[in-house]
Amino acid sequence: GALRGERRNPLLSQPPCVEVNVRPEFGRTPAAKDAAREAVFIREFERADEEEALRIFHEGIMERIPNTAFRGIWQQPRTQFLYALLTVMCFFVTKSVTLTCCAPLILMGARYYYSRKVIQSYLDCALHTDMADIEAYYMRPTGSCFWVAVLDGRVVGIVAAQGHEDDNTVELRRMSVDSRYRGKGIAKALGRRVLEYAVRNNYTAVVLGTTAVKLAAHKLYESLGFHRTSQSEDYRLPGMSRSPLERLFFQIRHSRYRLQLREE
Numbered sequence: 001g002a003l004r005g006e007r008r009n010p011l012l013s014q015p016p017c018v019e020v021n022v023r024p025e026f027g028r029t030p031a032a033k034d035a036a037r038e039a040v041f042i043r044e045f046e047r048a049d050e051e052e053a054l055r056i057f058h059e060g061i062m063e064r065i066p067n068t069a070f071r072g073i074w075q076q077p078r079t080q081f082l083y084a085l086l087t088v089m090c091f092f093v094t095k096s097v098t099l100t101c102c103a104p105l106i107l108m109g110a111r112y113y114y115s116r117k118v119i120q121s122y123l124d125c126a127l128h129t130d131m132a133d134i135e136a137y138y139m140r141p142t143g144s145c146f147w148v149a150v151l152d153g154r155v156v157g158i159v160a161a162q163g164h165e166d167d168n169t170v171e172l173r174r175m176s177v178d179s180r181y182r183g184k185g186i187a188k189a190l191g192r193r194v195l196e197y198a199v200r201n202n203y204t205a206v207v208l209g210t211t212a213v214k215l216a217a218h219k220l221y222e223s224l225g226f227h228r229t230s231q232s233e234d235y236r237l238p239g240m241s242r243s244p245l246e247r248l249f250f251q252i253r254h255s256r257y258r259l260q261l262r263e264e
């Protein structure tokens, strides 16, 4: 019969577990024979996974704080110009070389402070909505699902799918892999699981939005076959106040991706 979270085609059953060898290159070299046995399982979320799933989600969001504050500035030429202007103004106002040298540090400190403020309230928002009860939000309703990647009996990655009936798309959400297990193809296996789910349930496309600064997330979605459909510099994260100081010290780029499965 149909599994939880599945819609339509109740006759199309699917295996609850998909085993993916995350290291196909192993086995080619004798030294890595043992590691070939290392395989990740993608399976549906169970209540007992909650703590680990939340930890991975929490850590994935928290690492955005320094990334958005520091790396993010390279994506914001207007802000760079503004900070340079403020530093020069600091010299003319204070006539102090020491204070002027401190200006960039103060600006970076303020960026860190505002990134932490906004991203923590975004996290709070998530922990009070879908992530407050994964089972109730993703597993019980039809048209949504949540999976975990398990390696050596340990949860090492998460991903969610949420169907949107209005435009017949599935949204890929909450993708995150434990930092100790990255670069092994685990996110790709989780992403494929969402694509499979969308195909089985006759959705027309898989969509997602991301504010990730690091290249890894963008490369991941491109390698799964997604195309970027839009990019916005003036995005408002849930939990943002848009006060003038917040605008000065926190900017985020939002990208939307889409993978078309069939003609609409």
Ligand SMILES: CC(C)(COP(=O)(O)OP(=O)(O)OC[C@H]1O[C@@H](n2cnc3c(N)ncnc32)[C@H](O)[C@@H]1OP(=O)(O)O)[C@@H](O)C(=O)NCCC(=O)NCCS
Pocket (backbone or CB within 6 Å): 060, 061, 174, 175, 176, 177, 178, 181, 182, 183, 184, 185, 186, 187, 188, 189, 209, 210, 211, 212, 215, 216, 217, 219, 220, 221, 223
């Ligand atoms: C983004 C993230 C999920 C990737 O997880 P991962 O398991 O390391 O990714 P994979 O090993 O499956 O790699 C998949 C693809 O991503 C790309 N990629 C992964 N890590 C990369 C890196 N450090 N630099 C550049 N590209 C990278 C590669 O294109 C790779 O495909 P390929 O092996 O065919 O070249 C992980 O870094 C993460 O959890 N980050 C924090 C949370 C987050 O940002 N989530 C995304 C929210 S939208």
